Amino acid sequence: KNEVEQSPQNLTAQEGEFITINCSYSVGISALHWLQQHPGGGIVSLFMLSSGKKKHGRLIATINIQEKHSSLHITASHPRDSAVYICAVLPTSGTYKYIFGTGTRLKVLA
C-alpha cells in the first residue's frame, strides 16, 4: 500500500461543477503540498499547508492532521482546470524529501 493515496485516479466533470480530489496518507507529516501539472507541462505549486484551510481564487485546500487527510476543491470548474493534480507530503522524519501520490487526472468538459 502506498504511503500517499489519491482518489479518484481519473475524473471527468462538466464545466461549472464543484470538484473534490482527496489525498490520504499514513505517515506523520510536517506539511502537505498540492501541485498542478497541465498536459506536457511543468509542475506548478498550488498550496502548501500544515493545518486548516487555504483558498486561492476558485481553489480551496483543507487538511485534517488527525485524520491524515486533505482535500482539494475546485469551485465553478472550467476546461482550463483540466490537469493532473498531485498531492505530496513532507514527512516529520527529518527529511527534505517528498512522498508523492500518483496523481488525479481531471478533465473538465465545456
Added chain:
Amino acid sequence: DVKVTQSSRYLVKRTGEKVFLECVQDMDHENMFWYRQDPGLGLRLIYFSYDVKMKEKGDIPEGYSVSREKKERFSLILESASTNQTSMYLCASSSGQLSYNEQFFGPGTRLTVL
C-alpha cells in the same frame, strides 16, 4: 518569484550517448532534486543534493550520476543512455529549512532515447 530553469524542454539522444541535463535555481536554495516522471508511476526521486558537492541517492539512481559544483546548479548525467531512460525529467529546489520545506519545480525536460 523562485525560478528553476532546465537546459532543454525536449531532447533526443541515441543509445549509448552521454547525456547532460542541467538545472539552475535563483533562490540560493540548499536542496536540489532530480526526478523522473513516467505514466502510471508518478514522480520518482533519482538523486538529491543538500549542499555543494553533497549528494544522496534517491529511489532509482541506477544508470544516473549527478554533479553539484555550484550552489545554484545541479546536473544529471546519463553515462550511457538507454531506451528505458526515455522519460520526463524534472528538477526541483527547496531551502534548507527543515519544516515547511516547499519544493519549486522546473518546466521539465522530455528526453527520448532512440
